[in-house]
Amino acid sequence: MSFSALSRRSALALLGSAALASRKAFAASPQTLRIGIMSGEDEDVWRVAAENAAKAGLTLKIIPFSDYNAPNEALFEHELDANAFQHGPFLTAQNTANNFHIVPVGNTYFAPIGLYSGRWKSVKDLPQNATIGVPNDPSNEGRALKLLQTLGLIKVSESAGLTPTAIDITENPRNITIKELDAGVVGRALPDLDGAVVNTDWAKKAGIDVEKQRIGQESLQNNPYVCFIAVNEADQKAPWVSTLVNAFHQPNVRQSLLDVYHGAIVPAWS
Numbered sequence: 001m002s003f004s005a006l007s008r009r010s011a012l013a014l015l016g017s018a019a020l021a022s023r024k025a026f027a028a029s030p031q032t033l034r035i036g037i038m039s040g041e042d043e044d045v046w047r048v049a050a051e052n053a054a055k056a057g058l059t060l061k062i063i064p065f066s067d068y069n070a071p072n073e074a075l076f077e078h079e080l081d082a083n084a085f086q087h088g089p090f091l092t093a094q095n096t097a098n099n100f101h102i103v104p105v106g107n108t109y110f111a112p113i114g115l116y117s118g119r120w121k122s123v124k125d126l127p128q129n130a131t132i133g134v135p136n137d138p139s140n141e142g143r144a145l146k147l148l149q150t151l152g153l154i155k156v157s158e159s160a161g162l163t164p165t166a167i168d169i170t171e172n173p174r175n176i177t178i179k180e181l182d183a184g185v186v187g188r189a190l191p192d193l194d195g196a197v198v199n200t201d202w203a204k205k206a207g208i209d210v211e212k213q214r215i216g217q218e219s220l221q222n223n224p225y226v227c228f229i230a231v232n233e234a235d236q237k238a239p240w241v242s243t244l245v246n247a248f249h250q251p252n253v254r255q256s257l258l259d260v261y262h263g264a265i266v267p268a269w270s
Contacts, residue, residue, distance in 0.1 A: 032059040033244060036071035036083035039064035040201075041260045046084070048256045053247035058240065060247070069094070075232060076100045082235075082244060084108050087225040089139050089162050103236050104228040106245030107268040109257055111227065113143055115151065115216035116187075116208050117195040123151050123216050129175050130194035136180035138163045143218075143225060144197035145169070145178070151216045162224060200264045210264050226268045 033053075037046055043064055050060040063080065065071050071083040072094045082105075086094075094100055120126050132153075134144035142163035148154050155171035156164040166178040181189055187198040187206030195215065203210050218225070229245055231238075247253075254267045 031057075032061055033081040033240065034061045034063055034079070035244075036063050036065055036074055036080040036085070038068070038071075038085045039066050042085070044260045045253060045256045048253050049248045049250075052250050052253065053244065056243050056247060058243050058247070060244075072100055072102055072230075073098070075102060075230065078232070082229055082231045082241075084229045084248075085227065086230065087227050089142070089224055091230060093139060101233040102230050103233050104230050105236060105241050106229045106248065108227045108229060108248060109261075110220050110223060110225065110266045110268040111200040111261075111264070112218040112220070112266065113140070113147060113197060113199050113225070114203065114210065114214045114218070115147060115195055115197050116190060116203060116210075116213045117193075117215050118190055118213060119194055120215065123153065125215075126153070126174065126176075126194055129177070131177040131179055133179045133181050133186040133189050133193045133196035133198075135183040135186055135197070135199070137183060138165075140183055140199060141165055141180065147197055147216065147218055148176075150218070200261075204264060220266055220268065228268075 035046065037043065043062065046060070046062045050062060053060045068085070071080065071085055072091070074080045075083050076098070088104070091102060091104065095102060115123070115132075117126070132148065134141050142160070142165070145154065145156050145164045145166070145168070146162070149156055153174060153176060154169050157168045157170050160168040166180065169178070179193065183199060183202055186196050187202045187208055190196045190198075190206065190208060198206065198208065200210065220226070229248065231241060235241065249269045257265060257267050
């Protein structure tokens with residue numbers, strides 16, 4: 001190997017070491033954090049959190065996304081320092097599928113999934129042979145079927161864990177037909193169904209009256225679908241993490257969540 005090649009290799013090694021040292025220094029005491037969130041109402045909420053963080057000497061750069069898969073990829077690639085948009089089952093699936101090492105560090109809010117109907121006033125009114133729509137993606141379909149089980153309409157196999165599908169239904173005394181639809185479609189299909197299990201944000205976008213048409217809803221207690229702030233595992237104990245979480249866990253952020261979402265979501269920290 002030539003001297004010049006060795007020199008280039010040495011230079012690259014030094015640059016790599018310097019970059020690593022810089023990254024470690026930033027992780028220990030950053031001045032600015034890049035936070036990935038979903039575009040929409042969360043942007044208003046995080047403006048309040050950013051104001052809180054600024055008072056603690058931390059600048060938050062809020063980066064909105066429209067693709068639910070993108071914030072975890074960006075976090076894993078260190079294009080973000082944290083993100084805040086997902087619940088536990090979604091993160092578990094993403095970590096497993098992509099070999100990410102992302103962990104939750106502080107709860108944000110809970111968006112309960114609900115059973116809605118334009119035809120019936122209560123769960124007990126649902127007739128024999130009713131048709132109920134559910135989201136067709138694994139995480140949300142499992143969540144929907146678990147809700148129907150909690151409401152006493154069906155039973156699903158325990159072996160399916162948090163992601164049962166229609167084939168995992170073991171008891172169906174009312175002979176309910178489960179109609180699997182895209183998460184963005186199921187709410188709009190409600191007029192053609194006896195009921196539909198819809199995520200809160202999609203229910204609002206579909207024009208569903210979430211108060212008047214809701215006949216069943218998840219409980220917050222011991223619920224795995226609470227959303228949270230997440231970071232790379234290597235940053236989990238970095239000093240800035242507690243400052244970031246504390247900036248969100250404030251009364252003005254709680255009020256912003258209630259105002260922006262008009263009561264459709266629940267703050268999920270005590």
